[in-house]
Amino acid sequence: MKIFRKYRLVIALLGVLFSACEKEINLDLPDAEDKVVVEGVIENGKHPYVILTRSSSYFAAVDEWLDNLFIEDATVYVSDGSTTDTLRLTFDTEIYAPVPILVYKASNMIGEVGKTYQLTVIAEGKTLTASTIITQPVPLDSLWYQREPGAEADTLGYVWAQLTDPPELGNNYAWFSKILGQNDRLLAPLGYTFDDKFFNGATITFPYQKAEDELTQQSNVDVDTLSSHPWFYAEGDTVVIKFCTMDYAHYRFREVLEEVAEAGDNPFSSPSTVPSNIGEEGLGYWGGFGCVMDTVILEPLEE
Amino acid sequence: MTINVVVRFFLFILLGLLIALPSFSQEKVTISGYAQEEETGESLIGASVYIVDAEGTMVKGAATNAYGFFSISSQATSGTFYLKAQYIGLNDYTKEITLDKDLSVTISLKSNSVVKQEVIVTAQKSNVNVEAVQMGTVEMEMETIKELPAFLGEVDVLKTIQLLPGVQSGGEGNTGFYVRGGGPDQNLILLDEAVIYNAAHLFGFFSVFNGDAVKNIELTKGGMPAQYGGRLASVLDISMKEGNMREHHAEGGIGVISSRLTVQGPIKKDTASYIISARRTYADVLATPFIPDSSDFKGSSYYFYDLNMKMNYRISHKDRLFFSTYFGRDVFEFNNEDAGFGAKIPWGNAMASLRWNHLFNNKLFVNTSLIFSDYQFEFEAGQQDFNIKLFSGIRDWNAKMDFTWLPGTKHNVKFGLNYIFHTFTPSNVSAQAGDFTFDLGDVIRMYAHDAALYISDDWEISDRIKVNGGLRATMFQQIGPFERYIKNELDQIVDTVNYGGVNDPNPILKLLIDGGLNEPVVTYRRIEPRFAMRYKINETASVKASYTHNYQYIHLASLSSLSLPTDIWVPSSTLVQPQKGIQYSVGFFKNFFHDMFESSVELYYKTMENQVEYREGASPGVNIADNPDNNFVFGSGESYGAEFFLKKAKGKVQGWIGYTLSRTTRQFPDINNGKEYFAKYDRRHDLSFILTYKWTERISLSAVFVYATGNSITPPSRRYLWGGQIVTEFAERNTYRLAPYHRADLSATIKSKKNENRKFQSSWNISIYNLYSRANPFFIYLDPEGNFADGSLKFKAYQVSLFPILPSVTWNFKF
Incomplete structure (x- = not known):
């Protein structure tokens, strides 16, 4: 849906038209004080979890940052207004599989659609609070695979979906996918969030390309590889789709986050501030998802 | 603007005219006419025309206006006087006159080459910079x-x-x-x-x-x-050539990037002429054979072209008619068949102006213009069965009358009126996926009336003191049809306010037929006072000061620091107030060695209000199905600086040095947490050094050196991990300076040997851009490399520079 993100073409064009040259430079910047980064998710039918990490000055040494990445001595609890659950630090190998992480996880509370959840984090001498809601999930009408005529092999294509958007305006969606046997977890493809601003209440069909694992792969997709494998699904695979809804603030956070993550593509724009709900003292987001899961086997449609 | 100041300005102008009136009764003569180039009949803009007495002392002078017209009034007196005229590259003109009766004259200046003699530039009246009340x-x-x-x-x-x-x-x-x-x-x-x-x-x-x-x-x-x-x-203010009144000529050039061809000549000798000029780039034509079939750019091309055309007709000594047009387009096509993606992006300007000069008498000159101008941008792209079309633009119908009146020897009054009808199409997007058409809203156009009345007087109070007072009254009114979307904090449209009217791309016709049924949306009326004065210390030095108060009713909103064709013009509306600018400046002007050197120092201080920017985090899609100004934020700006200028205007070696020391900031409550920040074009130092050397009759050399403080950018401050991605947090806006920009260029122009028997002349121009191949920063980008899994992650910043040393050769011809 992010049809306007074509700035990479501009850069590529500049490069072709003029013999642009580039060199690595050192930016002499003052050190920025570390902040607490909150990555908290609460989803219907699942225990909420919160990953607490530290930020780093942009050009500071990477080893030192990663060695001290996780905040291990925080107090974290979630309240739904009537009950409160304290989240305990655990070692997790699923959320960011195959990379093991430390995560604060609830053992009793389970996310319910329509409820509002308040998060409190006490860490690094600061108290951070945020609140979110689990929105009503919207199931996809159907999912299928379709060959892409432009692909370099005729056994490549996209996963398509049909969605009937509820009549009221303001539905915000996120799409995650996992190829069984290939991906270690659910991944977000480029432009994985969208809203119903332009098709409110309508039934639409749309394709999604394959998602990349940002943790284990280089994320640079250049124009030269536009037509090759990274964008297409291959026939024969089975793909799990998780389709979620979220409130506007959560959607806006993810949308701007994706823009900022792509900022390297457009050095001419003014950098955006990611609209966190954690407050000035921290970074990140505490967000609720209303999700449904589905599976599609990649077989060409019967002619 | 208080009424008080307005009234004072009116009084000032009235006073000036009252003082002027008694001079009507005195014996006064007016010398007026047009200045033109002898060979071509092309009128000369800004030529110095003046009267000297038998001893060579200047009595009175003026400069020709944009149509080559001048008028000089003086006390009637007996004796012999000379009318002189000067223009760069042409020989001086001298004619004996008497100052006992009015005189209407056409001054023809011959080119140096016609006279075939070494011109010794006589140090005459070249101190326009010192004399004029105008500064900057x-x-x-x-x-x-x-x-x-x-x-x-x-x-x-x-x-x-x-x-x-x-x-x-x-x-x-x-x-x-x-x-x-x-x-x-x-x-x-x-x-x-x-x-x-x-x-x-x-x-x-x-x-x-x-x-x-x-x-x-x-x-x-x-x-x-x-x-x-x-x-x-x-x-x-750019004036196009008018075309040769005497002979047909063609000239052109073949360069690295483009070729040009101009033809001009008389339609009727000394009465009517035409000029047509065309230019097209051919990088696409040249590059196509070298793009391999496997490249993703196969099938992509880019070119631009420009067409200028002008005709002029001298109906009589009192009436002249000009018709000018310009049409230019950039065309960018991108095709990638493998990815099934294709785009076509044409954009460009078109304009036409019809102007009529009329001389009521030698003291009253009027120009009436009818002008059309248009800018449009289109984008059409498709991938698989998804298609998108985008259109944006601005179109003006413009009528104006400008009078120049010389009521006495001491006054030069200008007054006039102007009316523009604007049609804005900020963005108009349609998209389809298969059979499904996305609901991207109706075409949102914005219409506005833009009118102005003005009067100014250049008043020579004494030999030393000259003032220019002016007043401009402006009105801007956005009219319907228009739909104002009212949005809530969730960015959803909760209400729509409708203003009635005819929705049509050319509503002026509809307006004429339907008689202005369009409902006003918002109306702004403003008064803009202007004041300037000069105090002449002596013949070679003067002090000047000026005050200007301006309003700007149309605004360019840009999401990028590059000049992109997607930048859109929007009118003042219920949300966007007119921009207001106030500037104070003072200057000292001094010429040395018989005006061989001109120098000046100017100081300015300027404030700007109601400046427009997109809100933080706005993406290029925000205008779709929305009023663009719903995504704007507003703030103010300030700039001050000192400008130093030294120019050598005569001799074999000419050139100038310009240096500016300045500081420019912006402050928006909704940007950078409300803190003041440096504008992206804030330059502390800006230096230019230009030298030209006429080595021989045939060979001239020139050199340019520029130095400027680096652009300010917003640096990254922190990085963090979220959702398995590295996220960059940026520091306060524009707090980091890129490396300074500097560059030297050289060029040589070599003309072919003069051959009097041959009409054909040619010349070579060899230019070297960025002589010492300075890698000036164009932009920097951040690139985290490697990944977490294998511990290879590194954070790096890269500086991209565009142009290394670039030599180029252009061959120009004329016949």
Whole structure:
């Protein structure tokens, strides 16, 4: 849906038209004080979890940052207004599989659609609070695979979906996918969030390309590889789709986050501030998802 | 603006005219007429015309206006006097006259080559810079511009004016310019009086002005006189050539990037003439064979072209008619069959102006213009069965009358009126996926009336003191049809306010038929006082001061620091207030060695209110199905600086040094947490050094050196992990300076040997851009490399530079 993100073409064009040259430079910047980064998710039918990490000055040494990445001595609890659950630090190998992480996880509370959840984090001498809601999930009408005529092999294509958007305006969606046997977890493809601003209440069909694992792969997709494998699904695979809804603030956070993550593509724009709900003292987001899961086997449609 | 000040200005002008009246009763003579080039009949803009007595002492002088017209009034007296005229590159003109009766004269100046003698420039009346009340104004002839080094051989007027103090370049190879801390939309760019809304081709590397079609440029960066308005920062007035009145000629050039051809000649000798000038780039044609079939750019191309045409007709000594047109387009096509993606992006300007000069008598001159100007941008792209079309633009219908009245020997009064009907199409998007059409809203157009009345008087109070007072009254009214979307904090449209009217791309016709049924949306009325004065210390030195108060009703909103064709013009509306600019400036002007050297120091202080930016985090799609101004935030700006200028205007070696020390900031409550920040075009230091050397009759050399403080950018401050991605948090806006920009260029122009028997002449221009191949920063980008899994992650910043040393050769011909 992010049809306007074509700035990479501009850069590529500049490069072709003029013999642009580039060199690595050192930016002499003052050190920025570390902040607490909150990555908290609460989803219907699942225990909420919160990953607490530290930020780093942009050009500071990477080893030192990663060695001290996780905040291990925080107090974290979630309240739904009537009950409160304290989240305990655990070692997790699923959320960011195959990379093991430390995560604060609830053992009793389970996310319910329509409820509002308040998060409190006490860490690094600061108290951070945020609140979110689990929105009503919207199931996809159907999912299928379709060959892409432009692909370099005729056994490549996209996963398509049909969605009937509820009549009221303001539905915000996120799409995650996992190829069984290939991906270690659910991944977000480029432009994985969208809203119903332009098709409110309508039934639409749309394709999604394959998602990349940002943790284990280089994320640079250049124009030269536009037509090759990274964008297409291959026939024969089975793909799990998780389709979620979220409130506007959560959607806006993810949308701007994706823009900022792509900022390297457009050095001419003014950098955006990611609209966190954690407050000035921290970074990140505490967000609720209303999700449904589905599976599609990649077989060409019967002619 | 208080009523008080307005009243005072009216009183001032009235007083001036009252003082002028008694001089009617005195014996007074007026010498008036047109100045033109003998060989071509082309009228001369800004030529110095003056009367000297038998001893050579100047009695009175004037400069010709944009149509080559002048009028000088003096006390009637007996004796012998001489009418003299001067223009760069032409021989001086002298004619014996008497000052006992009015005289109407056509001054013809011969070119140096015709006279075939070494011209010894007599140090006469070349102290216009000291004499004029106007400050912050620079005039340049195309001859001067053509001698300077040209980027890839393309002579560019916009790049030349960037070499003047107070004018900053938009960036590497960029034609965009910033005047005294103002934004690029705050420059009024006029081509034969028609507004050019986007003067740039492809990312601003080339301007739309074909050097062969341009006669003269005049830049006003401060003390804007009352006849100009609608912009805060500057007026760049570009005049097209009129065409040879005597003979048919063709000239052209073949360069690295483009080729040009101009033909001109009389339609009826000494009465009517035409000129047609065309230019097209051919990078696409040249590059196509070299793009391998496997490349993703196969099937992609880019080119631009410009067409200028002008006709003029001298109906009588009192009436002249001019018709000018310009049409230019950039066409970018991108095709990638493998990915099933294709796009076609044409954009460009079109204009036409019809002007009628009429001389009521030798004291009252009027020009009436009817002008059309249009800028549009289109984008069509498709991938698989998804198609998108985008259109944006601005179209003006413009009528104006400008009077020049010389009531006495001491006054030069200008007054006039102007009306513009604007049609804005900020963005109009349609998208389809298969059979499904996305609901991207109706076409949102915005219509506005834009009217102005002005009067100004250039009043010579005494030999030493001259003032110019002016008043401009302006009205801007957005009218229906218009739909205002009211949005809630969730960015959803909760209400729509409808203003009635006829929705049509050319509503002026509908308006004429339907009789103005369009409902007003919002109306702004403003008074803009202007004041300037000069105190002459002696014949070679003067002090000047000026005060200008301007309003700007139309705004350019840009999401990018590059000059992109997607930048949209929007009118003042219920949300967007007119921009307001106030500028104070003082200057000292001094000439040395019989006006061989001109120098000046100008100081300015400027405030700007109601400046427009997109809100933080706005993406290029925000305008779809929305009023663009719903995504704007508003703030103020401030700029001050000192400009130093030293010019050698005569001799074999000529040139200038311009240096500007300035500071420009912006402050928006909703940007950078409300803290003041440096504008992206804030330059602490800006230096230009230009040298031309006429080595022999045939060979001339020139050199340019520029130095400017680096652009300010927003640096990253922190990185963090979220959602398995590295996220960058940025520091306060524009707190990091890129490395300074500096560059030297050289050029040589070699003319073919003169052969009197042959009409054909040719010349070679060899230019070297960026002589020492300085890697100037164009932008920097951040690139985290490696990944977490194997511990190879590294954070790096890269600086991209565009142009290394670039030699170019252009061959020009004339016959």
